[in-house]
Amino acid sequence: MKLLCLLFILTSPLFSQSPVVKKIKFIGNHSASSPKLQSLIRTREALPLREDVLNDDAHRILNFYQSKLFYLASIDSIVRTFNGDSSETSVVFFITENRPIKVDSMSIEGVEFFLPKAVYDVWNLTGQTFDPVILEENLQNLLSLYERNGFPFAHIEVTGIHLYSCDEMPLMRIQLAVNEGTLVTVRKITTAGQTETKEPILLRELNLQLPMRYDQKAIDDAVMRLKKLSFIQNVAEPELLYLDDSSFALKIQIAEGNANTIDGVAGYVPKQPNTDEKGYFTGLFNLSFQNLFGSARQLDVRWQKKNRYSQDFYLAYTEPWVLNYPVNLGFSIQQIVQDTTYVERSFGIDGSVLLGRNTRGLFGGKQKIIDPAGWTNSFLFNIPSATFYSGYIGFSYDTRDDRINPRSGFFYKTLLEYGKKDETFFTEIADGADTLQINGVPVVGKFVKQKLSTQKISIDVETYWPVTRRFVVFNGTHGWVYKTPQSIVPYSEQFLFGGLNDLRGYTEDFYNGTRIGWNNFELRWLTSPQSRIFIFWDAGYYYRKAYAPSDQTRVITENGWPMGYGFGIRFQTRLGLFALDYGLGKDDPFNNGKVHFGIATQF
Template structure:
């Protein structure tokens, strides 16, 4: 595999850098090949004996099998799917029977096959059975010998080839993870001994281990990073210059870097040793466009001559790798209608103070119709415990400022809340943009201490409304991607939301909203309100490219809300339709056409979005 390097990296990286670090498959192949050569002469004498007439076709109605003990008659007859075979087909079939015996460590099986009238007779001589007696290690260093011998696992002595291969792989893995990427294992010699009156042939394996030079990452070379700084890449890869080479860390390196979103491809790492004995690691990356811009503008004309038209729109700007430092800066503004808009700002410092903690702060403001204004300010701390698991926390302050209409219609009080949110994310998707397989799971729990600072004039008795109350929120999102055929996968997404409060009446500002592009397609954005929501997204996707797909979908939703008279209202809604995501020079264009429950084909809604990467 060739490696594309800049001139500076190319000059510093040794020319003989040819050891690719996916796994020491070369060494494993050498060991396996040596094993095949060692027993090849034995297997020559183990070829099945086919005694058959010279006819070109073998035809029979009945099968009689004798001499079999290791395999049952049912196992052997199961291979015969028809009653007429050409000579070539028949010899292949008998070879399959011999393979079954070899898998049971009986490589010396002989099969005598004859046909008489309409009966096929198979007389089987199973031969001796191989058994792994011992594995001895020839290691140049006695300390190595003490480390490696306890790693041997000989519990399954009947499966000779599989057990030897497993132990060779286990030994190589240990060496690779302790600084020896060029370790080699060869079969030095074999010893055979018959046991139990010649029924078992015990084999002793003598393995020669050459660990090679112990390698440290004295130099780490990175090519292709035109924007992202080298220290950021090493930090995300969790590599340190001068550290001991460990294969398990190097194997996870491409996946770790891909999950940052900074790159579209990460090449297979390569290791080499220069003439001074120093270890050099090369990482080849292809940078993508981690920053994004979403922009939509619309105009709603006046419904009557007395009214004026108004503009709607969305601007979503996100710098996911600010100036190549890995920092995140996000701004979001959306005006949904004449009286509603959202504003968000968020900043994240990855690896704050050199530790694996992502610290951030943000501000949010939501103007909902002419009923209330919500503001939220807070700080976030995310801790990636592993490549798959991240712990989240948020500490913030929220305020609800009701308008006069909100006080009249919904008796909204003015309130301030101190809140704490904790949760975790598990993400095993191989491609967050267009996953073909994997699981994404996220759950969050929010605890808030809500203080009512003033009540609407319509509330004359403040006994049950004023004061400080506890409010709890629970949120869950799970998405499972199951591959079916090539370039095709099924998405099953399950989501849930619930809010509880000790207030006499749950505020409309605390309710969750359902409907629209990201939840229940085929319905207007935020069409439904509820204190308990659940929705299901099913999609059958055909992956058109790394970031493009076409799909059919079915969505279902559940909404529960306590009404003014304390009665509980429950609704279930569903929708279906199709959509696609296409990557273009302008960005990723997304169009979903959803048909809501009972709305008919002509009553479907089109959801359009554009995400531009820059």
């Protein structure tokens, strides 16, 4: 009988389970709605009441009020009201919000170098609602003021925070003490760690004039310039060293990267069935010296064979800091053989001038010659024999934190090019004085010479968003426009795009147009400083005017929005940086994708 009574007591609702929450109510909340507070807590109606969860809910509510700057908010009590058999309960939170604290006055001691106004211009919260985040930002601004004006050892301490009220308004008085430290003059700069680069080259890139009063912003800008050199892998935080003459030296530790690069890609296209054409090789070879003889001079050589009849050769040299000014000048020569239609030869001079920490002005000029493969091809494919002379100006802005695998930053580049061209072409007219044999058929016409103006505009934007330490979202947008007075722009003057560097999922230079644009979106997972895996989605646009296939006297507009998607990988091997992309064009089946791969070897 006693055992049965004990079992009855243990299994009754009063002892076997917590009461169920029937209703939750908030009293005293004016700045936050009851539904908002309800969404913050874990206690729910129709669920059993747990005291540990209820205590946690109180902390959640107070943390929310503090995030809204109600630092004096409190929960006075949490009242639980039970029904007759204690199986259900109602919970009421009694809240006192109080008002946000207002900063009534501020005082600062120990300021000797600056006038009071200069200090209060960067640090003054009087009349504002107290916010610890804003207080911390203002303290950092004050420290930065000292660091930019020769006081890297300045120290700021909050010596007092006093709370009081006036007319029921909570007020605060903040007291600070500044220890300005020693006024630092930098009389010497040394670098360490480099093995190939000459120290004067690095000091020149720093562009700091000695002696100089210590300026943290100027030093940060100088370090960033070093980091952006293609042959520098890392730059440590500069170190201040005390000299015997009561002045200081700045020591900068350098870690050089591999300044020279060889990129090589090779492929073979076998003989096609039922044809007499033999198989052929395709490939790409790129040799780049980014720090020639340790002087930061650059030499680039590139050769590429895209198919049986097309190839590209490019040679460029850049001289940095011409006459010891922050101006880089270079020249380039290039020859492009485009199928069996024409040969393009160009000679260019390119320059850039440093305008700021992340900004460069761009300028240059070019001569380009288009030589069609005979007048027959010139007539059939609308490729005049032409000579171009052009010049351009522009600027770039670059805040990317790494050259190979950026985690964050922004890149912008725009160019405006204006030019003139002299061209000669054959046009068909009944009373022409010249005759051209086209596939054995004589075509009567005449050769025409004309001079025209040209314009090019290009914009390139790249953005990197770090989601986590390894997960990065990348988006790149590019747009190019070419203008001439002609209704039909020759193929040799149009932009070509498609392939690995712009629109993946298509063969190289698959599309052409006088207006083109493309967007590259990637979700990247960084596996190491030089490696990553990613998925991508590319979208492009092209626009051009052409003759109608059925009527060569009628001009039509051709445009389109091609898209590609796929995945890729970059990773470091003993041979170099391995690159592999697999892309699918719009409406392509999975087994019809395009594979792009290569190996970049550095030494």
